[in-house]
Amino acid sequence: MISEICILDTASGDILPVLAHEGHVEAPNWHPDGFLLVNGGGRLFRVPLDAPRLEPVETGRLRALNNDHGISPDGRMLALSDKGDGGLSAIHLMPVAGGPAVRVSPPGVPSWWHSWSPDGARLAFAGVRGGPGGPVAILTCALDGTDEVCVTADFDHADGPDYSPDGEWIWFNGERGGAVDLWRIRPDGTGLSRMTGDDAVNWFPHPSPDGAQVVYLAYPPGTRGHPADMEVTLRIMPAGGGEARILTALHGGQGTINVPSWAPDSRRLAFVRYRP
Secondary structure, three states: OOEEEEEEEEOOEEEEEEEEEEEEOEEEEEEEEEEEEEEEEEEEEEEEEOOOOOOEEEOOOOEEEEEEEEEEOOOEHHHHHHEEEOOEEEEEEEEEOOOEEEEEEOOOOOEEEEEOOOOEEEEEEEEOOOOOOOOOOEEEEEEOOOOOOEEOOOOOOEEEEEOOOOOEEEEEEEEEEOOEEEEOOOOOOOOOOOOOOOEEEEEEEEEEEOOOHHHHHEEEEOOOOOOOOOEEEEEEEEEOOOOEEEEEEEEOOOOOOOOOOOOOOOOOHHHHHOOO
């Protein structure tokens, strides 16, 4: 498999391939200092945009990272999701340059990081609470793991939360009755609004840093979950709601844009596509 890390200009539609890696990497984040972060094989890598290559990031005892990782608003910290706890994903924090990691989420329950609040004070994540086999819900917590709040209810599955840059909304994908749409909700759990209603299976909404647009991944109708190795599209829509347009079609899915990947200029974003 070839993983191709790309940058897409959302205005022109131009796509710039940055790095083609023989192997599997996924889920780019864009640091304001001009590098991307991706994961692969349980490890984390830095990709400098001025000289693209995979540079290992030291993550200490965390050696089973999944693709749910991201950079704090001030660019100094990372949130990481690691499956080393008996196969259950847990959230950790560490310096962006690498170093010791501190566990945030409680043991014995799976938690998958997805977003920092704009003020850097809280984390939004997907998690299972209330026993094994329970539905995945959207939760938030303070950086030390305290004050955990369940934001969503009454969804068969909810995933991919991402704060709007003003902190007023949390966007996410939610499944009800077999349909997976994009939704937004206030951080206190009020104001729930469905933002898409087509027949696509829509995942991983990411508001742009300027708050104007939301990019997301659209699977073909009938897709279950968010699998890899699918023909999918990247789409963009106004943050206030309205018609979406297709940015590009690609072979991807899981790993393409699981986490926030916008450039600070709100014009470009990073994604991964795959070739056999």
